[in-house]
Amino acid sequence: MNGIMYLMIMLVAGGAFFLLFQNSRNRLLVHLALRRKLRPMRHELDRCKHNPAQQFELLDPIYRGVLFQLYPKVKMERSKLDELVNDELNRLIKNKRSSLWSSIVVTGRGVLALIMLSMSVVSGYVAYSETDMTSWFGPKHVVSETTALLGDTFELPRQITSSEELGMALAYHMSRFDESFQIRYVGKTNDFDETMESAWDWLEANHIYVFRLSRGGESQYRDHGGYVDLDMKLAYDMTTEESHQIAARVERIIQEMPIGLNDYEKVKYVNDFVVLNTAYNLDSTANPYTPYSILFNGEGVCEGYALTTLLLLEAAGVETRYISGEAGTELHAWNLVKLDGDWYHLDTTWNDPVPNRPGEVGYDYFLVSDATLRADHTWEEGKYPVASNNYH
Known part of the structure; x- marks a missing residue:
């Protein structure tokens, strides 16, 4: 009986420590x-440190960009994430000493949470052994699937010596939906944290679909002097089976597209298909941020719309980009498409009437310019191609 009591205590303690770990992870x-976005702007911020208005103009896009990047990845209310980003940004911009102290505090909290969580796991295991829980439930064997929709399009570099090759290795494993994996990095190891950040930047810029389907996780690395072993544990918005279903569904949709369409007609076909077959719904039965929810449940939110549009247009042979930004005060996502050498904005979410009106398609946000979209959308314009005209 004592063993069971100890086990219950350790489970409660483990739950509390897990919450602490989650909070530390979110803060990290x-x-x-923020550090990644602030680094190239340090000199500009220093030049306008006595001009609050100019500082605000520089910092506001960083603040909004980090919010949009992290909101789907962390399990936090929007207001709490706002407060966390605001507090951390203020600490980082005060001065170098406060920035260093912030790094130490964040790292220290994470280490403390890991130590406490590890202690609870070890204690729980001891109690588990004492009470012989296997006699209650029997042995279990969990098999993790490791193949995925995009797996065949990625190759694992034979030797990883740069941030780009590290990004390629991450893309390889993430396209296979590998939940845990190890990468050996044999390049310069003097600032591996910076190398890792650059690898994530490369992944976001070159493989946005893989990047957006990941919902964060844990990483740790061991520097052996001449090389680094990186251990990753990641969570995803979709399963391997769902990715296979999406691949088959996308192929079928493109096969059903009328033969002989030009690029403009393909874009219109995809816009109409997504709008006519989807209702905007944050509380969808599947994860609303995924193409799976859009294509199989007919509901979802802007990220699901934009990723689905990206998949369909690329499968149809139209060059397409994914954009993250804001519409009004809300985080938002849409697409850029390239027709006849020029880029245009396409927002299938905002072309879909809300509340849903079956059979109705909007075109106010169909192949429009930067100038048109600026009326109610904002984004980091230097990060994406320029859309100079509305399509005529």
């Missing part, structure tokens, strides 16, 4: 994302 994600 915010800290790293």
Whole structure:
């Protein structure tokens, strides 16, 4: 009986420590994302340190960008994430000493949470052994699937010596939906944290679909002097089976597209298909941020719309980009498409009437320019191609 009591105590303690670990992880994600965006702007911020208005103009896009990047990845209310990003940004921009102290505090909290969580796991295991829980439930064997929709399009570099090759290795494993994996990095190891950040930047810029389907996780690395072993544990918005179903569904949709369409007609076909077959719904039965929810449940939110549009247009042979930004005060996502050498904005979410009106398609956000979209959308314009005209 004592063993059972100890086990219950350890489970409760483990739950509390897990919450502490989650909070520390969220703070670390915010800290790293802000550092990455602040690093190239340090000199500009120093030049306008006595001009609050100019500082605000520089910092506001960073603040909004980090919010949009992390909101789908962390399990936090929007207001709490706002507060966390705001507090961490203020600490980082005060001065170098406060920035260093912030890094130490964030790292220390994470280490403390890991130590406490490890202690609870070890204690729980001891109690588990004492009470012989296997006699209650029997042995279990969990098999993790490791193949995925995009797996065949990625190759694992034979030797990983740069941030780009590290990004390629991450893309390889993430396209296979590998939940845990190890990468050996044999390049310069003097600042591996910076190398890792650059690898994530490369992944976001070159393989946005893989990047957006990941919902964060844990990483740790061991520097052996001449090389680094990186251990990753990641979570995803979809399963391997769902990715296979999406691949088959996308192929079928493109096969059903009328033969002989030009690129403009393909874009219109995809816009109409997504709008006519989807209702905007944050509370969808499947994860609303995924193409699976859009294509199989007919509901979802802007990220699901934009990723589905990206998949369909690329499968149809139209060059397409994914954009993250804001519409009004809300985080938002849409697409850029390239027709006849020029880029245009396409927002299938905002072309879909809300509340849903079956059979009705909007075109106010169909192949429009930067100038048109600026009326109610904002984004980091230097990060994406320029859309100079509305399509005529």
